Amino acid sequence: MGEVARVRTPYPAQSEAEREAAFQRLTQARLERAYRLASILLRDQSEAEDAVHDAAVRAWQRWDDLRDQAAFDAWFDRIVVSCCRDRGRRRLPHSIDLLDVDPAAPDEPGHLAAERDELRRALAALGPDHRAVVVLRYLEDLSVPAIATRTGQREGTVKSRLHYALRQLRAAWDAAERTGGSER
């Protein structure tokens, strides 16, 4: 739940130009995934742009905290998730437009399309924290420890949220199947 004090160790000094070059190289390389993650988490592309920009500003301000550039992706993702959470909280929670559901693919069988629509609604109805673990698990293909690193949560918390979210999704999926089955 809380974080304990971390001890900082010295890192090699970089010139300003080197710092900026490294920041640009790593951030621009990660930008597409970061923007995708933010868009899915916030379900609003202009909000996602702002969240990623916030994350980049925060990353630059804390650049000296990143001692191992190989860890940049997880470090930056964590900042992005945090910025999305901050922005998500400023909006009214759970204001979900249920009409905002894309039609299913035209070549899908009818019952599968209905199940998919229900699944999409259920995904949209998940709370931001539960949604985040589902997105990191299924969109980014991350393991539970990797999700815990990016969300700043304990692994047990991530497992619990994933379990809860999947239970909700399964319920929607099963309900759609029952409805579809009775109509077929």
Add this chain to the structure above:
Amino acid sequence: MSSDRYELMERQIRGILLEDSPAGVPERLRLRIAEVPEAAMQRTPGSIRSLTWLRRGGALAAAGVALMALVALIALPLLSHPAQGMPAGAPGVYGSIPPYYPTDDPNSQLVATGHVVDSEGRPVAGVVLFVDLYTAPPQSTLCLAGCQLVSVDAVVSATDGSFAVHLKPTSAILAVTDANSGVADLMFGPRISDYQFTMGDFSLRVEGDRFTSLPDPITIVIDTAHPHAPITVPPYLLPSPLEPTTQPT
């Protein structure tokens, strides 16, 4: 659900998330990101440092406003219900916040108790915990038109670090954050049927519109390395200890 069907659901989840993903990054965002270091360098290091102080000042100002709200929230209901509440204006600091605090609403329900400690486990007194309460239609699983924020409450950790949070019957979502910018960070979910929330050692279960069990105590750890020091509340602003109620005869 069979494993094949479960795998199909997982594939569908992946497919939906990919479909909802934007194609590429807007050029505008790339340009904004490219300007980040330059924009920061246009400020002198001194001004960056002073921004930090500005932030701290802002946090202190926000805390001041919160304290005013706290005083209003605590003092006004108590003044209107003196027999149920704390003696107005009495000096002193709680040794431990009793579970039935606050007492202004007899229908409020205790939903959380806990302790605030620093990273070495020492109790931290005077940390302001902001509690946001939202309404939701009874039995509704979603706030279709958005959940309306109805009230902002705050509790302060006592000298032994303890605090208690109550939820009023009309409330649906409870969010608790500490005044130190997000180290303690709890978000309780919507008040819906068969809802369960677990975070670390904290667990909250909701059935229908009732909380079926009280959560385990929460421990909020304050990161002592965080730039914002815990806010110390002057003792005269803290709620005074409850005394045995003496009903006028």
